[in-house]
Amino acid sequence: MSSRVYIETFGCQMNITDSERAATGLRQAGYDLVSxxxxxxVILFNTCSVRERAEQKLYNRIGEVRKQLRGKxxxxxxxxxxxxxxxxxxxxxxxxxxxxxxxxATDRLGSLIERVRGGEEAVIDIGERAAGxxxxxxxxxxxxxxxxxxxxxxxxxxxCSFCIVPYSRGREKSRTAKEIIAEVLLLKDLGYxxxxxxxxNVNSYRPATLEGLEDFAxxxxxxxxxxxxxxxxxxxxxxxxxxxxxxxxxxxxxxxxNPNLCDWIHLPVQSGSDRILRAMRRGHDARDYLxxxxxxxxxxxxxxxxxxxxxxxxxxxxxxxxxxxxxxxECRYDGLYSFKYSRRxxxxxxxxxxxxxxxxxxxxxxxxxxxxxxxxxxxxxxYVGRSVSVLVEKVSARSDEDxxxxxxxxxxxxxxxxxxxxGKIVDVLITEAKSNSLYGRAC
Numbered sequence: 508m509s510s511r512v513y514i515e516t517f518g519c520q521m522n523i524t525d526s527e528r529a530a531t532g533l534r535q536a537g538y539d540l541v542s543x544x545x546x547x548x549v550i551l552f553n554t555c556s557v558r559e560r561a562e563q564k565l566y567n568r569i570g571e572v573r574k575q576l577r578g579k580x581x582x583x584x585x586x587x588x589x590x591x592x593x594x595x596x597x598x599x600x601x602x603x604x605x606x607x608x609x610x611x612a613t614d615r616l617g618s619l620i621e622r623v624r625g626g627e628e629a630v631i632d633i634g635e636r637a638a639g640x641x642x643x644x645x646x647x648x649x650x651x652x653x654x655x656x657x658x659x660x661x662x663x664x665x666x667c668s669f670c671i672v673p674y675s676r677g678r679e680k681s682r683t684a685k686e687i688i689a690e691v692l693l694l695k696d697l698g699y700x701x702x703x704x705x706x707x708n709v710n711s712y713r714p715a716t717l718e719g720l721e722d723f724a725x726x727x728x729x730x731x732x733x734x735x736x737x738x739x740x741x742x743x744x745x746x747x748x749x750x751x752x753x754x755x756x757x758x759x760x761x762x763x764x765n766p767n768l769c770d771w772i773h774l775p776v777q778s779g780s781d782r783i784l785r786a787m788r789r790g791h792d793a794r795d796y797l798x799x800x801x802x803x804x805x806x807x808x809x810x811x812x813x814x815x816x817x818x819x820x821x822x823x824x825x826x827x828x829x830x831x832x833x834x835x836x837e838c839r840y841d842g843l844y845s846f847k848y849s850r851r852x853x854x855x856x857x858x859x860x861x862x863x864x865x866x867x868x869x870x871x872x873x874x875x876x877x878x879x880x881x882x883x884x885x886x887x888x889x890y891v892g893r894s895v896s897v898l899v900e901k902v903s904a905r906s907d908e909d910x911x912x913x914x915x916x917x918x919x920x921x922x923x924x925x926x927x928x929x930g931k932i933v934d935v936l937i938t939e940a941k942s943n944s945l946y947g948r949a950c
Contacts, residue, residue, distance in 0.1 A: 509537050509538055509539050510538050510539070510548040510549055510620065510624075511538070511539045511540075511541045511546055511547050511548045511549070512530075512533050512538045512539065512540055512541065512547060512548070512549045512550075512551060512620075513540075513541050513542070513543060513544050513546070513547035513549070513550050513551070514526050514529060514530055514540070514551045514553060515544075515550070515551070515552050515553065515568070516553045517552070517553065517554050517555045517561075517564075517565075517587070518553075518554070518555025518557065518587070518588070519555060519557070520656050520703065520705045520747070521658065521661070521676075521705060521706070521707070522553055522554075522555055522587055522588075523650055523656060524644070524656045524658050524705065525553060525586070525587065525610070525613055526553045526648075527644045527645075527648045527649055527650065527656075528613050528614075528642065528643075528644055528648075529551065529553070529586070529613050529616055530645075530647075530648040531643060531644050531645040531647075531648045532613065532614055532616060532617060533616060533617055533620075534645065534647070534648070535645075536617035538617065538620075540648070544572050544575060544576060544581075545575075545576070547581050548581050548582065549581055549582045549583075549584065549620055550572060550581050550582070550583050550584070551583075551584045551585075551586060551616070552565060552568065552569070552583070552584070552585050552586070552587075553586050553587040554585060554586065554587035554588055554589035554590060555587060555588055555589070556587075556588035556589045556591075556592055556671050556675050556851070557588070557670075557671060557672070557849075557851075561588075561589055562589055562593060562600075565585065565589055566600060566601050569583060569601055569603050569604070573603060580603075582605045582606070582620065582623055582624070583603050583604050583605055584604070584605060584606040584607070584608060584616070584619065584620070585597055585604055585606075585607050585608070586607070586608040586609070586610075586612070586613070586616065587610060588610060588671070588672075588675035588676065589675075590607045590608055590609050590610070590633065591609035591610045591611075591633055591674075591675045591676075592671065592674060592675050592853070593607075594607065594609075594631060594633050595607070595629070595631060598629045598631075605623045605628075605629075605630065606619045606620065606622070606623050606629075606630040606631065606632075607629075607630070607631040607632070607633070608631075608632050608633075609632065609633030609634065610675060610676055610677070611633075611634065611635050611636040611677065612632040612633065612634060614636070614637065614640050614641065615632055615637075619632055635677075642658065642682065642686065642690070643690075646697050651900065652698075652699075652930065653698075653699060653700050653701060653898060653900060653929075653930045654699070654700070654701045654702075654703065654898070654900065654913075655694050655699045655701070655702050655703070656702075656703050656705050657687060657690055657691060657694070657702050657703065657704055657705065658682065658705050658706055659681065659682055659687055659704045659705070659706050659709055659712055659732065660679055660680065660681045660682070660706035660707070660708065660709060660711060660712050661676060661677070661679070661680050661706065661707070662676045662677040662678045662679045662680055662707065663676060663678075663679060663707040663708060663711075664678055664679045664711070665708065665711075665750060665752075665788075665790070666788060667777075667787050667788050667789055668786060668787050668788045668854060668855040668856040668859070669787055669817065669820065669848065669849075669851065669854055669856040670851070670854060671851040671853065671854055672707055674853060674854075676707060679707075679708070679711055679713070681712050681713050681714040681715070682714065683714050683715070683716055683718055683719060684714060684717070684718065684719030684720045684731075684732050684735055685718045685719035686719075687704070687719070687732065687736065688719050688735055688736060688739060691736055691739045691741055692739050694741065695739060695740070695741045698930070699741070700741075700742045700743060700898050700930065700932060701741075701742065701743040701744070701745065701769075701898055701913075702736070702741050702743070702744055702745070703745045703746065703747060704732075704733075704736065704744070704745070704746040704747075705746070705747060705748075706748070707748065708748065708749070708750040708753065709729065709746045709747065709748065709749060710727070710729045710746075710749045710750060710753045710754055710755070710758060711729075711750055711753050712727075712728050712729040712732055713728055714728065719735060720732065720735055722735075723735045723738070725757055725761065726755050726756075726757035727753075727755045727757060727758070729753070729755075729758065730755060730757040730758050730760070730761045733746070733758065733761040733762075733765070733768060734761050734764070734765065737761070737764075737765035737767050737768050740767065741767060742767060742932060743767055743769055743898060743915060743932075744765075744767050744768050744769060745769045745771060745917065747773045748773050748775060748815075749772065749773060749774050749775075750775075751774055751775070751776065751789070751790075751791045751795070751796050751799060752789075752790040752791050752795075754774060754799050756799075756802045758772075759802055759803060759806050759810070762806065762808065762810065763806060763807050763808055769915040769916070769917065770808055770809060770810050770811055770915045770916045771810065771811045771812075771813070771841075771915070771916050771917035772803055772810055772811070772812055772813075773812075773813045773814070773815075774796075774799065774800070774803075774812065774813075774814055775814050775815035775816075776793075776796050776814050776815070776816065776834065776838075777789060777815060777816060777817050778816065778817060778820065778823075778827070778830075778831055779793050779827075779830040779831035779832070779833060779834030779835065780793070780823070780826075780827035780828075780830040780831060781793055781794075781830075782822075782827060783820050783822070783823055783827050786820065786821070786822060786856070786859065787817075787820065787856070788855070793830065793834055796834075797834070797837065797838070800812065800837075800838055809916070810916075811841040811842075811916035811917055811918065812838065812839075812840055812841055813840055813841055813842040813843065813844070813917070814838065814840050814842075814843055814844070815843075815844045815845075815846070816831065816835070816843060816844070816845045816846070816875065817845075817846055817847075817848050818831075818845060818846065818847055818848065818868060818871050818872045818875060819847050819848040819863035819867070819868035819871060819872070820848045820856070820863075821848070821856060821859035821860065821861045821862055821863070822859060822860065822861030823848075823861075823863055828871050831875070832874070832875065832878055835875065835878060835879060835882070836878065836882065839882050839885075839886060840879065840882070840883070840886075841883070841886050841887075841916070841917075841918070842883065842917075842943075843875075843879045843883075845872060845875055845876065845879070847868050847869070847872055848863065848868065880942065883942070883943075884940070884942065887918075887940035887941070887942075887945060888940045890918075890937045890940060890945055891937050891938065891939065891940050892936075892937065893936075893937055894934050894935065894936050894937070894950055895914040895915065895916065895918070895920060895934070895935055895937060895945070895947075896914060896915050896932055896933075896934055896935075897912045897913065897914050897920045897922070897932065897933050897934075897935045898912045898913055898930075898931075898932050899911070899912040899924065899928045899929050899930065899931055899932075899933055900912040900913065900929065900930075901929060902926050902929070903921050905921075908923055909921050909922060909923055909924065910922065910923075910924040910925070910926070910928050910929065912933075914935075914945070918944065918945055919943065919944040919945070920935055920937070920944065920945045920946070920947060921944060921945070921946050921947075922935050922946065922947045922948055922949055923948060923949070924949060933949050933950075934949070934950040935947040935948065935949055935950065936948055936949075936950050
């Protein structure tokens with residue numbers, strides 16, 4: 508009987524993609540994938556290290572699972588960013604863990620499991636990807652039958668002072684355009700309606716070869732890639748996350764030229780204070796960021812804009828925070844992902860003085876949240892009376908009579924409809940704006 512593997516994923520879209528690739532490889536190697544820990548012979552935790560106490564959350568989760576299984580002892584493996592950073596330390600802190608696989612060992616998981624089954628203890632692989640590794644993902648393992656994530660670049664060269672990603676994911680490595688285009692064409696043939704090009708910094712895309720881009724112009728390799736992938740005629744194309752310093756105006760031009768490039772840009776600013784941005788080593792100041800936002804707002808198409816912010820970075824004064832509030836007011840984001848500063852050992856920011864108290868950080872976070880909710884209410888209200896294109900993804904959790912999906916401007920939209928609309932793109936007239944979603948009726 509083949510071993511049954513359960514994969515539990517923490518973190519970002521890249522982690523989701525890694526789990527999809529892991530599941531694909533394991534199934535090809537003869538393993539069965541199961542949907543619960545109770546049915547598993549092997550449990551694999553795919554971890555994220557972006558937030559504080561990520562390691563402790565992992566160990567707590569391992570304890571919960573062991574308690575849940577009441578004495579049954581499946582093999583336990585840890586992969587992802589915590590695995591890459593902590594390595595052999597994981598074995599010291601949790602005797603339940605049998606193997607550790609880093610972020611570039613996805614294709615070798617099957618061999619690691621077999622080594623443990625063969626009697627080896629504390630098996631670890633935090634090495635680099637092998638040359639010519641496949642990035643293929645089986646449709647069976649995709650998180651959605653309609654929306655697919657396609658990584659175009661892995662790792663990060665930016666080394667922002669607060670960020671652990673360059674250490675957990677390594678340096679930037681871009682896939683070839685030829686390979687990306689082939690994957691998108693396959694997804695299109697399989698009936699997928701929407702593709703997200705993903706990476707820590709998608710617009711830092713720099714492949715080793717121009718193969719696949721020869722027929723496409725552009726001021727940057729990323730804008731050329733956007734045009735090349737849009738030419739596949741996949742119905743909807745999104746990308747995230749963009750880095751401000753690499754956000755060229757030609758990206759907006761590519762969106763304007765191609766109707767299947769969606770009306771949404773995610774451009775993390777992290778702070779509105781130039782002093783804090785320097786301490787963060789972001790490589791841009793508020794004026795430079797706002798200039799790029801102006802180019803987005805001046806587009807011929809109405810483009811939704813979302814961003815990330817960190818509150819309570821070491822040394823952040825009230826004046827610094829006020830400058831952040833001012834920038835948020837000026838940008839009028841469609842959505843904002845705000846985080847309290849989380850100290851990550853090994854990053855330069857972890858050594859900075861001026862720690863902000865938990866109480867002060869919470870007060871600032873709440874103040875920013877109130878401002879964003881007020882601004883977002885106005886932004887969403889502006890959609891009432893307009894028609895948006897929605898990819899229906901599922902029946903609403905709140906009502907069997909409603910379906911839900913995402914618009915091209917990346918907003919959650921609910922409307923009355925039957926389950927057979929799933930996977931279809933529907934024009935919806937917006938009749939009501941809620942705090943984080945829109946409601947309407949099919950046109």
